[in-house]
Amino acid sequence: MKYKTKQKQTILDLFKDNEDRHLTVEEIKTLLDEKGENVSIATIYRRVDELAQEGLIQKIVFDNTSKACYQIKSHDDCMNHFHLICEKCGKLIHMDCDEVEHIVNHISKDHNFKVNKSRVSFYGICEDCRGNK
Amino acid sequence: MKYKTKQKQTILDLFKDNEDRHLTVEEIKTLLDEKGENVSIATIYRRVDELAQEGLIQKIVFDNTSKACYQIKSHDDCMNHFHLICEKCGKLIHMDCDEVEHIVNHISKDHNFKVNKSRVSFYGICEDCRGNK
């Protein structure tokens, strides 16, 4: 991180405190406001974009929304990380699994494509909602 | 399709003529204009949304853009369909593969989640660009 400001650090810290969550820019704003850390929306957009460029967080846009989400990248990244999105209750389940790794190997070997990051989302009905039917 | 208008049919036909492509609303507009079929942007948004609701086409938003894409759904759908997106040249490769099917089975069985549709994208460097380096 060549340039470091209080605001940028504040934003990054928030991601560290929310390792397992996706945050929209608006959620970031609200969470920071609640902590008494006031960072303007424009700055959040700018820093979040930069953090994504620097590879510290990852940008994700789901098909059923118009807002971008951001999430901190851990060393194992999204390489073995799935999203299960319930179409009924909207719940987002993070699922860690070896299956993606298998695919990545397959793609590298059989399709000669070097994978840097992945996005794997499944839309459907979650356990709870299946029960409730 | 309970209600059918010339415009809606025109749009659906365009998707049929472009089975293998993702189209943005703007691309649809341009392609229709070129064919002398004038459908307003607002109508395209409305019909494309409806077609997606009806399950005839599918909405996709990639992480590196702010525009939604739409693509016709074939009977085998996106259940065994991957996206490989080259971060260097921007190329989008469609890849049909059994691997997704394996995962879907795994999710249903081991995670008790009924999958209706999937979104599997890998970002990285394609064969051509690997060679060019």
Place this chain on the structure above:
DNA sequence: TTACCTGCAAATGATTTGCAGATTT
């Protein structure tokens, strides 16, 4: 005839940008 459509132009929502002053290196 009634329900739903169309195009247009105005409205909305998310994101970006220009600018003047502040902070980091």
Place this chain on the structure above:
DNA sequence: AAATCTGCAAATCATTTGCAGGTAA
């Protein structure tokens, strides 16, 4: 001091909506 930042307000871009006719069932 120079580079890059910040907040604010205005601008932009994609998408949505209200309305006054038009078309499909």
